[in-house]
Amino acid sequence: MPLDEALAQLLAAVQPLAGTDTVATAEADGRVLAQAIVSGLQVPPHDNSAMDGYALRVEDVLAGADALPVSQRIAAGSMGTALQAGTVARIFTGAPVPEGADAVVMQEDCTVQEAADGSTRVQINTLPLPGQNIRRSGEDVARGDVVLAAGTRLGPAALGLAASVGMAQLQVVRRPRVALFSTGDELVMPGTVPPAQMPPGAIYNSNRFFLHSLLRRLGCEVTDLGIVPDRLEATVQALRDAAQAHDLILTSGGVSVGEEDHIKPAVQALGQLNLWQIAIKPGKPFAHGRVGDAHFVGLPGNPVSSFVTFLVLVRPFLLRLQGVSDVAMKTIAARADFDWPKADKRREFLRVRRNGQGGLELFPHQGSGVLTSAAWGDGLVDVPPGEPIHYGATVRYIPFGELSA
Structure with missing residues (x-):
């Protein structure tokens, strides 16, 4: 399924959370406003x-x-x-x-x-x-103005604006509750086995760390359920337990088509699966469905695939879950200081970074397992299907700061 179609389907399945919290204005950074703020005074109050x-x-x-x-x-x-x-x-x-x-x-x-x-x-x-x-009095804010609309994701400037009209507390949407786990017998947690003693075929679980960080940045309460073995019954039990008290179950790994990929049959045994495989690179294996009352999203196991699909699909989903209406990726026109002649039939997201000349440099190895490319880069280039890139061309650049804040 094309990315835009998949994202539209994903967002259409979202009903914004109903619960709210009342928090001190100084503690509301990153939260989503549940109730519009109307000014009761002029700012400034006098000329x-x-x-x-x-x-x-x-x-x-x-x-x-x-x-x-x-x-x-x-x-x-x-x-x-x-x-x-x-x-x-x-x-x-x-x-x-x-x-x-x-x-x-x-x-x-x-x-x-x-x-x-x-x-x-x-x-x-x-x-x-x-x-x-x-x-002039009221040139910033007039009495009766809607200063911040419901659904606004609060940042430093918005918090200052709320304080300028006397708001010591704000009503915000409650935090989404997310259950996170990885699947894979090959996964090992850092700290449990020294690098020199890693068994053959084993890898450290990197996905858990960047996914946990991204979820926290989006205001989520995260329950980390660790690593689930590559067995169908274990996967079914983990999903059943996670569905009890969470709004979203987020997994990485097990969503491909191999014999050891148990996510699809496990979700289908407990609920329903609505999305399966997206026409993007990296990140083709992607799943969305429901398990009980909880949404389910399955990300690929390859770290870059998991990272990119979270940014372009899970992030807007979680923002919409909190009532944010504008969740579209913001692109910037930038110059490509590289060639990408091998156009793919899928929409691609290339890892790049800005250079001192105002252009974009390409990380030399764009493999879906090369997490170095995401740490080295400062953004993605959004490449339409079938379109090569020639040196000096104008491309659509998406800074990581836009996607991970």
């Missing part, structure tokens, strides 16, 4: 100065006046009085602009004159314009 300088009436300067006396001093957090005609107010960044003033001239454009009697006058050395260096 205020964008500069350290002098608030004045433009007409006083246009009249060709000499140095103008300073009639008051206004710091941030204090309110001045109405500005007397023919005077200026010493004002600081963020301080409310006094009534009657219609411009602020920054101090660098003024000359301060101290008189013997202790009074201060200011010569304005530039011709001000009405509204200059004044931030």
Whole structure:
């Protein structure tokens, strides 16, 4: 099945989670907003100065006046009085602009004159314009504005915006509960067997580590069920147990077509399988279905295949599960500083990184088992089926920062 069709089918199967949590705004990074935030105030609350300088009436300067006396001093957090005609107010960044003033001239454009009697006058050395260096009340947020919509995935800027309208706590979608396990008799956990004593045919389970990290970054509560042996009855039991208290069961390995790949018959014995095999490279073996009330997603065992299919399929699925509407991959037009003449009939995702000349370099070995390519690279090039790439061509680049945050 083509990737876009598979992703559409996968997202259509999602019903956003119903439960919510109330968390402190400072602790809500990465969570998804369950309830829109409506501002109860103006931001900023008053017209205020964008500069350290002098608030004045433009007409006083246009009249060709000499140095103008300073009639008051206004710091941030204090309110001045109405500005007397023919005077200026010493004002600081963020301080409310006094009534009657219609411009602020920054101090660098003024000359301060101290008189013997202790009074201060200011010569304005530039011709001000009405509204200059004044931030208007409500220009950031107006009272009654929807500041952040439900379904917004909260980041640092959004948290600051919520705080700016007085939100100390936020109602967010509860965390998805994900059960994670790998299948394969060849898998060994790091720390259990030293590298020099690895049995023939054994490999360390790398998938568990990057999948766990990616799930946590997406706000999930992860139950790590370890490694399940390559036996049908063990796979069935692991799926049955995982379905009891989780929203998603995520596995890696066992979804190909070999005699030791038991995921497909195990899922079919307990529930249903809706997706099987995607036309992408790497990552053709991919499965989606249900086991009881839980979604099931099976990823390939090869580490790069597992990594890529998680980014392009599981990530948008989990975001939609939390109520995020815009889950599409964002691509950037970039220059290919490499040739890729061997076009595949499947859609390919090549591991690349940006170079100092603004182009993209290709990792020399694009095999689905070469996890070095993902650690070396900083993104993927999305290659349509049957399209070769020539040096200097414009390609669709997807930064890992876009996909793994």
